Amino acid sequence: MRLEQEVVVTCCANAHAEAVAELVQEAWRTAGLENPGEFSWERVIRDMPERLSYVAVLRHKVVGVVMLSQGEAGISCIEALCVAPEFHGQGIGELLIETAEKRAGELGAKRMSVSGRLVNVGFFRKYGYQTASAQSLLEKALA
Template sequence: MNVLVREYEECDAKKISNIITRNLFEVNIEDYGKEEIYKQAEKFKPEDIIKKFKNRLTYVAIYEGNVIGTASICNDFVKDKSIYWLLTVFVLPEYHKKGIGRILIEKLEEKARKLNAKRIIVDPSITGKNFYRKLGYEYEKSVDILNDEGHIKMEKYL
């Protein structure tokens, strides 16, 4: 697959909203109840994405002219500026297990290193934790504990 990765543009918001919503209802729903999925989906309307992504470094994956995935990093809400959070990593379900998520995360990790990041933290869903483990992320403090949204905290030192 010949995938192009570029920085997010506001015009991508509707496509990203669709990618996230499809993942929630087609993939994550297996690990969470309908009520939680509907609650999460409400947070990713196009207008919400435009607002949230203003303070994030976000990339999109393009295949045959279509946005098929996205991933972001941000360190705005942490005191230690050498720590970044990996956020909103989603790929259209039909492109899962084709290396798109890995490509996006590797691009963000590369950028984080250039920004002098020492560590990246991710708060994955139950559905995504094995994906992150394959990319070298480990449970913070070696404990598999769910937070209030049913996610676990994982980290990777760069």
């Protein structure tokens, strides 16, 4: 079942911070990685002005998040993209990637890279991302 018609993607606000932190921490645990504590809800709120963050909301519940940073030379970077496990395969990640790419392009980015910290390579390759430089795992030109 695809839920994208029921999902609303909106800018992340302070009210979303706790749910965002929980999503990212769950993704770290699921991937078997040690969470260095950088995604506590306090840090999410503190870093909001420096990151473009969008949440996917379904029936008043945050079910996904994408966090971007603006890099050098017209490159934006997806720092994190997480969808609650019970909503995998339902189009939410795709909505978040589309939102991130569109917004980065509007802000002048020519390329989008993906941080190597929390990446499902197969998922991003499905959306046109390819192996890139040592600084990022994957990268894609924006139209």
